[in-house]
Amino acid sequence: MSGHKLANPYVAATFSHNQTAMKKALINCQAATLLVLQWSKGLFALCLVMLGLLWHAAVLAQTDAAGRVMFVVGKASKHTLNGPEQEITKDMIVRQGDKLVTAADAYVYTRMADGALLVVRPASTLSIDLWRYDAVKPEQSQIKYTLHNGLSRYVSGRGSQAAKDQFRFNTPLAAIGVRGTDFTVWSQPEVTEVAVRAGGVVMSAFGSNCQKEALGPCEGRSATELFASSGPGFLQLKSGEKQPQLIPLNGKVGPDQNSPALINEPSAKEDKSGSATNGMLALKIENRVEKMAAQLNAEAVTQMQAAQVVPVPPPLAVWGRWGGLATNAERDQIVANLLNGREVAAINSYYILASKPGMQTTLPETGTGNFKLTEHDGIVINPQTGKAESTRVLDGSLRIDFGKQRFQTDLKLEALGQMLQIGAAGKVEPGGILRSDLFVSPTTVQGLVGGEGAGQASYIYRQPGTNGLDISGATHWNR
Secondary structure (H helix, E strand, O other): OOOOOOOOHHHHHHHHHHHHHHHHHHHHHHHHHHHOOOOOOOHHHHHHHHHHHHHHHHHHHHOOOOEEEEEEEOOEEEEOOOOOOEEOOOOOEEOOOOEEEEOOOOEEEEEEOOOOEEEEOOOOEEEEEEEEOOOOOHHHOEEEEEEEEEEEEEEOOHHHHHOHHHEEEEOOOEEEEEOOOEEEEEEEOOEEEEEEEEOEEEEEEOEOOEOOOOOOOOOOOOEEEEEHHHOOOEEEEEOOOOOOEEEOOOOOOOHHHHOOOOOOOOOOOOOOOOOOOHHHHHHHHHHHHHHHHHHOOHHHHHHHHHHHOOOOOOOOOEEEEOOOOOOHHHHHHHHHHHOOOOEEEEEOOOEEEEEOOOOOOOOOOOOEEEEEEEEEEEEEEOOOOOOEEEOEEEEEEEEEEOOOOEEEEEEEEEEOOEEEEEEEEEEEEOOOEEEEOOOOOOOEEEEEEEOHHHOEEEEEEEEEEEOOEEEEEEEEEEO
């Protein structure tokens, strides 16, 4: 090691510091063990564990690594800035600039150099945007991730705990800062959701006072906090909204339900003693992550592979609300996010529906399909104020006759204290395109049906002029 020169001065200093610390730790542990050998045979073993943690940090510093993959299940890949795509394997090193991509059946668990746990669940893409961890002065660390899509869980380490003002977890819609230790993020083009297991987070919509490129939490009127002590619920930010909303569970699907954890994935517990210093808290977090890695054993993974993992099909289409927003920049950003690798499937004055090329499949030539409404987002333009207000769906139905190539759909909505009925009928055109009958249906519907076994459908709708109300929205359906 003495003949190997470290090119990065910061890394060299960190490694040198860790080497010195390891030598001192070993000498002190040996002396202490001799003094108390009669009553503590396990002390030297404990010291060796501490020495191992220091050595782990030194190795990571030497290689300029952000973290190491503890294990991976399913097919996942790492995309580097300048190198070829690589299949993710156990013990693989991840660095700043890497992008981790998981297939529909894959999980990746990574132990970061500061002791944090980073989990990427199925059908997800996450980037390590910035990784500057200072093991000597963790309060000077700078850490940033972006979850482009899918679901990720993060348990804070020394760096993010000591430098909360220099930590950021982004999605295409939101900035997330830490107040505590353990949270889960779900990201789709039209929505971001965050749940907290321990500690807390602060979440904000991007805007003039909250830039994507910045570090640290965004504060102010556009920010919403959530703490584990607040009770069951999660934060939700939809495309076009100015501030995240607190959503009580009440039977609603939260972030974790969109992509469940592996069997026996443990939960971090918050230290409420109030006596822990930053250093002690970081050490507790690191030890907790070590226990997580031990609990996620091969038996649990085998069980998950054999019985629990059911590949989640990618959504047929995604939507975003672009009309009725305050600025052209906001509209442009939403459209850019939606059309990243997708093409426009339908558009009206308020919503865009986008799909990946080739997502549609051959449709059945006979039979009918009754679809269940799984997601809805809608607005109504208040005729008195001219502003968009949210609608709430009470019931919905979609029936497709594949033999006759026809569909019928109905929605029952509540808005502005009124009960509203939305209905349309139309054709199923080649390629699975849904299009309502012109001049016949009071509501204009545009969308798609497809996916495996023609089991998914998505559409946007607009019904202008009903009781003086302009109503529009977007829906997802499954058979």
